[in-house]
Amino acid sequence: MNDIKEKLFELSELFCLPGTIKDVKVISHGNINVSYDVTMEHEGEEQRYVFQKLNIYVFKNPKQIMSNIEKITTHISNKLEAEGKSRDFVMHFAHRANGKNYLVDEQGFWRISEYVRDSVTCNTCEDLAKLRSAGKAFGNFQVMLSDFDANELYETIPNFHNTRSRIAVLMRHANEDPCGRADEVQEELERIRKLKPLGVRLNELIDSQEMPFRVTHNDTKINNVLFDVNTGEAKTVIDLDTVMPGLVAHDFGDAIRFAANTAAEDEADLSKVGLDIERFRAFAEGFIPELVHSLTPVEIKTMALGAFTMTLEVAVRFLDDYITGDQYFKTNYRGHNLVRTRCQLKLAEEMYDRMGEMNKIISEIAGMVF
Ligand code: GN1
Ligand code: MG
Numbered sequence: 001m002n003d004i005k006e007k008l009f010e011l012s013e014l015f016c017l018p019g020t021i022k023d024v025k026v027i028s029h030g031n032i033n034v035s036y037d038v039t040m041e042h043e044g045e046e047q048r049y050v051f052q053k054l055n056i057y058v059f060k061n062p063k064q065i066m067s068n069i070e071k072i073t074t075h076i077s078n079k080l081e082a083e084g085k086s087r088d089f090v091m092h093f094a095h096r097a098n099g100k101n102y103l104v105d106e107q108g109f110w111r112i113s114e115y116v117r118d119s120v121t122c123n124t125c126e127d128l129a130k131l132r133s134a135g136k137a138f139g140n141f142q143v144m145l146s147d148f149d150a151n152e153l154y155e156t157i158p159n160f161h162n163t164r165s166r167i168a169v170l171m172r173h174a175n176e177d178p179c180g181r182a183d184e185v186q187e188e189l190e191r192i193r194k195l196k197p198l199g200v201r202l203n204e205l206i207d208s209q210e211m212p213f214r215v216t217h218n219d220t221k222i223n224n225v226l227f228d229v230n231t232g233e234a235k236t237v238i239d240l241d242t243v244m245p246g247l248v249a250h251d252f253g254d255a256i257r258f259a260a261n262t263a264a265e266d267e268a269d270l271s272k273v274g275l276d277i278e279r280f281r282a283f284a285e286g287f288i289p290e291l292v293h294s295l296t297p298v299e300i301k302t303m304a305l306g307a308f309t310m311t312l313e314v315a316v317r318f319l320d321d322y323i324t325g326d327q328y329f330k331t332n333y334r335g336h337n338l339v340r341t342r343c344q345l346k347l348a349e350e351m352y353d354r355m356g357e358m359n360k361i362i363s364e365i366a367g368m369v370f
Helices: 002-014 061-083 128-144 162-175 182-199 202-207 248-259 275-295 297-301 303-323 336-351 355-366
Strands: 019-028 034-042 045-056 103-105 108-114 214-216 225-228 234-237 244-245
Touching: 002 045, 034 202, 045 248, 061 128, 061 303, 061 355, 103 128, 128 214, 128 225, 128 234, 128 248, 162 202, 182 202, 182 214, 182 303, 182 336, 202 303, 214 248, 225 248, 234 297, 248 275, 248 303, 275 355, 297 303, 297 355, 303 336, 303 355
Parallel strands: none
Antiparallel strands: 019 034, 034 045, 045 108, 103 108, 214 244, 225 234
16 A cells, blocks of 8 residues: 555646645445545645546557546536536546646556545445436436537447447357356356347447437446435536447446346345336436437337346456456456356346336336337
């Protein structure tokens, strides 16, 4: 920890942060980057920051990410100002003397954002009011970016939510079997093959140009929402690394995958894993009314499909990472990615069976029969 404290101190100077470091905590959630919660003191006042080392195995072009983030946060900030609303909750990254919002050194790619005051994150969410509020925040995020020109954004991870291509890559790696783990996972591969026809339905709708692309968040886990510590209301969404053109169904679906699971994303006891339909409803009640006026009928009709698709897709990604030697997602023990795969597969199969039930709720909330 001492080495890292020294490093964080050096970074605080390079990013021109005022004051001295008082406290450092490792932020353990998040499967990709390494993050620290750093409290600094300046003239008797405390300010918290998030110092992050970006995972450059995952993000091959981190400068492009920082360019995207700068544009997005500026756009949102200007819009709020024009509407006379507070900009306190917009993410803000520290800039160095040379104007850059990142630093590259021999250890990696670093950035620092200000911690939004009086905010907390949550990793699980049983509180339906909070979920409704999170749904509203993700819906509103999309509304805020609805007039943002998608051509200005780099595609930071190509084919990020291309489920068909994710499945194809998995099957190729299963054949190549670089780590000798394919034998163990034949059953999971077979279950994925069975789910594939519905799993690639969104791809087919994209191919036939029936699905509009929007600027989407693409990583809508509930722990990417900041809640007001006092009121419990969602204040803003964070983790803007994957903001790219995408489908509404991706954002809605990924949020449901995580928030409406009765268990954690990596629960090993599969009897605990399942779809909580009341949580599904609560998130949908927050999300859909925010943007229903701008959605096309096909976007509304594919939201439940999005939940199934994103759950299957992440199962595929976890399994692919397992087969190729756990290089992408952080793992805490050997087999962690396989445990995650099994958890997500079980949930995807349940969603497959309960698609009608989910669609019924969406149709009620959207006021549309289908
Ligand atoms: C990663 O960054 P984090 O931990 O919020 C991943 C998501 C996955 C998620 C699964 C850039 O999200 O796509 O859904 O893990 N982010 C990236 O927990 O791959
Ligand atoms: Mg992320």
